[in-house]
Amino acid sequence: MQVRHILRDKGREVVTILSDATLSEAACLLASKRIGAVVVRERDGSLAGILSERDIVRALAQASVNALPQAVARYMTRAVATCCDDDSVDELMEMMTRGRFRHVPVVDEGRLTGIVSIGDVVKTRIAETVQEAQSLREYIAAG
Numbered sequence: 001m002q003v004r005h006i007l008r009d010k011g012r013e014v015v016t017i018l019s020d021a022t023l024s025e026a027a028c029l030l031a032s033k034r035i036g037a038v039v040v041r042e043r044d045g046s047l048a049g050i051l052s053e054r055d056i057v058r059a060l061a062q063a064s065v066n067a068l069p070q071a072v073a074r075y076m077t078r079a080v081a082t083c084c085d086d087d088s089v090d091e092l093m094e095m096m097t098r099g100r101f102r103h104v105p106v107v108d109e110g111r112l113t114g115i116v117s118i119g120d121v122v123k124t125r126i127a128e129t130v131q132e133a134q135s136l137r138e139y140i141a142a143g
């Protein structure tokens with residue numbers, strides 16, 4: 001199973017925010033879209049970083065409510081690990097485990113074409129396991 005199979009089911013919409021938006025705006029966006037991370041863009045459209053709910057919690061722990069009017073750029077992660085359509089779900093799981101993050105943007109020839117979360121990976125894994133069990137049951141029943 002590859003990243004493209006996950007995106008075929010979930011779609012390729014990616015929620016983004018500008019790097020000079022405030023942390024408060026980012027929190028509202030995460031809440032309204034019911035997501036855990038947002039890809040951060042510069043005004044020219046290039047990828048600037050990623051901001052997750054964990055970054056917001058860390059900012060609040062450091063600066064309390066004073067963090068809320070600060071720019072997203074101040075708290076986002078700049079070195080974003082990305083994947084592509086051809087990467088396997090196993091490779092993605094390894095990347096997330098090693099990097100200790102739960103979101104990976106999908107990039108194709110420099111263009112943002114999707115995002116995969118740990119929830120998407122787990123859902124895919126469970127579907128694969130159910131399918132395998134069903135095939136085994138059918139094989140045994142036929143024998």
Ligand code: AMP
Nearest residue numbers: 050052054077079080081101102103104
């Ligand atoms: P998450 O587990 O995705 O909520 O993120 C945990 C931490 O990793 C936060 O500091 C994020 O900014 C950062 N992070 C999330 N996704 C990525 C990624 N794909 N590459 C690098 N850092 C990330």
